[in-house]
């Protein structure tokens with residue numbers, strides 16, 4: 001029996017084998033008890049020594065080769081089978097892309113408007129001292145905002161800032177006019193209902209220079225209000241009181257739902273309050289090391305959650321912090 005012949009025959013058979021079944025019969029033919037290779041191996045003992053050794057080596061080589069080749073072909077067949085199962089026309093799996101939180105989105109819009117008006121962005125600490133949260137801002141000792149019922153106190157001297165107005169003082173301490181900043185960040189108050197959460201966000205504006213007027217304030221705040229709510233919205237200034245500004249105003253935009261005619265959403269007034277503002281009080285400038293005889297300025301502060309609720313017509317603020325994707329995905 002010619003080893004070369006078996007080898008050639010095997011290669012031909014292997015080439016033709018295309019299924020698992022073909023390979024199974026190949027295994028019987030070349031690896032089984034009745035296979036030529038097996039029989040030849042068994043009869044090696046009948047040969048004289050020299051021939052036995054050389055034929056033995058050749059036969060073993062062939063046997064190993066058959067084994068490898070069959071296994072390789074098996075792998076190749078199961079691989080093509082797996083590929084055949086992939087349906088390339090099937091739609092791809094959906095890739096879920098996250099996005100910024102609606103509160104962050106409002107901030108980003110406000111930053112863009114601020115930057116376009118020449119404001120730069122500032123920050124200050126959330127854990128603050130009595131001086132920066134209240135005293136330097138000209139807030140009298142008996143003012144209700146200083147009450148334990150309203151502000152989170154860590155000690156008599158240290159609190160969680162109830163507004164971002166602290167950044168006004170900190171910034172003016174370290175910078176000379178002209179000053180044009182918007183400050184942002186978390187603020188804290190003991191308030192909790194559908195329109196208040198104990199932690200909320202504010203944007204504070206401060207503009208200090210040597211010829212700043214209330215007209216500048218009106219122009220800047222109209223740009224902010226219309227930038228956020230749309231050019232078709234009207235802006236109105238109502239006299240108000242804040243200890244850190246004089247004169248002070250509350251600013252309203254016309255109601256987007258009724259166009260100013262009056263509806264449930266604006267409590268039939270046609271207007272929605274969006275922020276507080278005014279000309280920086282001389283005491284505040286003085287407390288920050290700026291000469292109120294040479295400089296004056298304006299400031300404003302707004303609650304981001306309130307802006308978001310008005311802009312997106314959401315009546316329960318707590319939805320922003322439930323982290324329910326069905327809500328957040330809408331923005």
Ligand code: DAH
Pocket residue numbers: 162163164165204205242244245275276277278298299300301302
């Ligand atoms: N700090 C005020 C508040 O939290 C908002 C505010 C009003 C800020 C008038 C200002 C301002 O800078 O001029 O309610």
